Amino acid sequence: MNDPHEPRPGNDPQRSVPQYGEYTGGAERTPNGYQKHQAGGWENQYTEPLPRAGEPTQGHYESQGATATQAPDRHKKFSGGAVIAGMLLAGLIGAGAAVGTDALNDNGSGVGSTGNTSPVIVNDTDSVNSTTAATQKASPSVVTISATGNNEQGTGSGVVIDDQGHIVTNTHVVTLDGTASNATIEVQTSDGSVRSAEIVGTDPQSDLAVLKVDPEGLTPAEFADSDQLNVGDTAIAIGAPLGLSGTVTDGIVSTLNRTISVASSAAPDTPVESEESPGGSQDFFFNFPDNGESGSQQAQSSVYLNVIQTDAAINPGNSGGPLIDSEGKVIGINVAIASAAGSSDTAAGSIGVGFSIPSNTAKRVAQEIIDNGTASHGYLGASVSANTESSDGSGQFSSGALVRSVESGSPADEAGLRADDVVTQFNGKRIEDADALTATVRELAAGTEAEMTYIRNGNEETTKVTVSDAAQQG
8 A cells, every 4th residue: 555655756755645636545646646536536636735734825736746836925914813802702792583594794793804814734644535635626716805995894705716816706795785886805815915806897686796816826716517516415615704714614515596585785776577575485584794884774676596505604704705516616606694693693603504606607607797897687577476376275385486467578578478377497497486587587698598487377388588688677
């Protein structure tokens, strides 16, 4: 059996440890280290050894056994945060009994300021597991974001998406829940350096935004195809909850295509096809946390999102950070949690119900922002509500979106949709209520053709519809 501490090309023999991909043994030896895990079949391109306890994280990794490159000295460092004081303050916020769902940025009620980055520490190299390996691969692509404006300050997380210095995060992070249109943004990278960031564009409809920083030394993340996810797949969250950078939690994908609506003061005032109030037929509301200070109380509109639900612990400050799979690939961008602290207070933290924007949606929206400064969203042109009719007349559950009216000349009209039709599927996704239809239409780019299934007079019918641009509706 190969000695895991045997010196390998490009590594320091005094600190050589197992590489990403060999953590269970049985790896195939290559000239550049242990690159292929025989059981899993996936390959490792990061052959720099995992750091021992107390060693700093590396700035980025070169493939094929090169050593880590240090960040330029001209990038300043974050000062240490008041972690103890901040944790105490967070602990003093009272917990309520109601359940709510909130966005995850920290508007100052947690850690007083962002702390130094934390390395991925490995003390026992004989028991490195898949979570450690995946985290080691993805962590260099994760950043902590500080936003300041209108006498408020908030922190969140982000993901490096290309070699040009573009970072995807949440709109509510960079706008401080819609209260700051031109916030000052700084980004702390995985090696601890701090860089000024410019906002390339925001997309409140999806709660996504793109920043740009000096790209030197950054490692772009690898994105997975979120359409290939299964319930039960490994889900790992990386970010800065309460400003604590480099925090890692894991769980599973709890469900897919969960629809949530989030009240947002940053949301544009565009026509909403759902006639339901924020939260739909549920007994709790979806809104951004204000912690008594932010402008979420001014919210006039809602955003409707189809999300990945996970039980990986995510908390305020995780907003905009990645949810990754067991191979270190991004499967989602963390956006909200269900909170037992009330509809507008996340002081109680995670209760095991978190939400992430699927990677395919995040990639599409982010690329449109980079290319055009804005992103498009589909519009159907049908006013709908939850279909609560049931065989027993109880009306306890919704099954489909009941069409109340159709706008003349709209995509819905051209597709033949009529009042009293019940939409049950759209673009391959089951529609359970009005919010689900709005979210599914909105996640498409304008001009996309989709298949729609509906019930009319007890008969199921299917048709094609090409959605228009929601931003052009008045």
